Amino acid sequence: VAFRFISGLPHGAYFGIAAVVASSMVPNDKRAGAVARVMMGLTLAMLLGNPIATFLGQHFGWRSAFALVSAIAMCTIALVWQFVPDRHDEPRSDPRKELRAFTKPQVWMALSIGAIGFAGMFCVFSYLAPTMLEVTKVSPQWIPFGLAAFGVGGIIGNIAGGKLFDRLQFRAVGWIMVWSMAVLIFFTFAASSLWSVLLGIGLVGTMIAMAAPLQIRLMDIAHEAPSLAAASNHAAFNLANALGPWFGGMAITAGYGWTSTGYIGAATALVGLGIYLIARRMKGGH
Template identity: 50%
Template sequence: MVAMAIGGFGIGTGEFVIMGLLPEVAQDIGITIPQAGHVISAYALGVVIGAPLLAVLAAGWPRRRLLVALMIFYALGNFASAMAPSYLTLNLLRFVAGLPHGTYFGVAALVAASLVEPWRRAQAVGWVMLGLTTATLVGVPIATWLGEVFGWRAAFALVGVISVLAAVMVQREVPDQPADHRASPMRELGALRRKQVWLTLGIGAIGLGGLFSVFSYIKPTLIEVAGMNASLVPAVLALFGCGMIVGNLAGSRLADKALIPTIGGLLVWAFVVLGAFVFTAHHPWLAAINVFLVGTIVAMGPTLQIRLMDVAGDAQTLAAALNHSAFNMANALGAWLGGLSIAAGMGYPSTGWVGALLAVAGLGVFAWSVSAARKEKAAAA
């Protein structure tokens, strides 16, 4: 699990480090900062497309070999990004680097769940996801510092090195699991015929959007609304990373005890925490505490991962990988709607209202899922 978490650490660092290096990228290749931001979208698009595509194409692969191949793929994508000569090339290479992201986490979650007792599955998935959440606290600050001192290309080179290390560790430590002889692309695509798979993905894509609605604009909110000194912002971002780690561990434990109530409870928690941000955003210390609490919402990640495993039937790989496509769709949706509310003149704190409304919408999808499951169970009986 530690070996697979190192891979998650590398992927998390590679995904988020660019957000702190946009000025350096823009200056180096002669573009504006908003244009540099397009490389974030290119990566997210790669995740959304790559997760189902690679999961289906590699359905018959032994899982350890697939994990190693995905990490090598990710390493090459980041090494190539570090050498990108132009704006268009960098966007293309970030898209390519994003392709293995979702499939890696999906397959790693399946492997982790298979290594423990059934009642500890969510905790096992949480340990793998811990690499991603730890990256926001440790990996991203280190890579950002490296990028500021030696140039943004050094940050991507570091991610490539971490990915190579992860590939070696996975090959050495992860048990070899033979491929399911019945696995095929068509069987994996069968997951898309299951209503509960789509509803679970909808809970993540909508319900998690509020986290990104607030976090995408957290720096200007803290400085312009809360009146916080810019030098303190990194400390608040570290609090967000701490919140993600706490949420990941606590949420996975709760999910092992009662999965469905945990999902519903986390959506209610998201509504409360995000709604509170509207009011705490005006006070530096209250805002900092609230940012920590917003980070805990990431607990929905491992809980929804387990739910997808339960409802996917024999199409486990595709369903598990799609969880991270939903995660990135939540990122895009939350940031877009938060930007709309700010552009409409409602101010930076309004991103909290956007997040609260997305949590309510996620609760609506969750209620639909629970109701549909009850009807399916009654019909079967």
């Protein structure tokens, strides 16, 4: 448990700073697309990493998957060292200024949208394997294909989310929440057959379209503290990663079945949409 905690520490810091660096290298109207390209690493991990790790775990033991992750991390260090610009003239961040950003209500509204509205994706994804085994009635060999379908959806959603925010700004978040509710409800009906469940989980994967818009939103409203705000976005998503499976687990334990995760996820997306609408009405909500 301790090492699980330690392994999670670099996550928010890395993606937060990477988003700040990427957005600083392009014009303002291209920032969401640049951040989406950074997030492409997450979607590729879902498309390739999860199925490969599942395959390795099934055939060579779970330690082999962690060894692969470590090797990829070493390659990442070398690539960052080689290609990321080292800008010595860049102003250093002030921790007090960064923390003051959290006195802004709009910062907390954006984080709440991510923590609650995004929980539905993790609710369904966390129980995908037992859903495919118990509801779809497929063999375990099909689970990596389900993970890959989720990854394909993630790549499509990631690209779409960046383009949508560049075009609609904060309004993109509202449309993505509506889309999320629709695909989560569709998943509950799609789980009964193999080909429809692959389509359904692929559509759920498109929910990652939320990542880049919320990232840029936080960086805009906390412009004096972009690093901490950007990193906090991933903290919110990790909270969603905890809340979604917890809510889904309670529904399953209560006897509502494996597909109840879709309904629970749609409910969290509805709450996220409500938070978005409140944020739009507040000062600085446009």
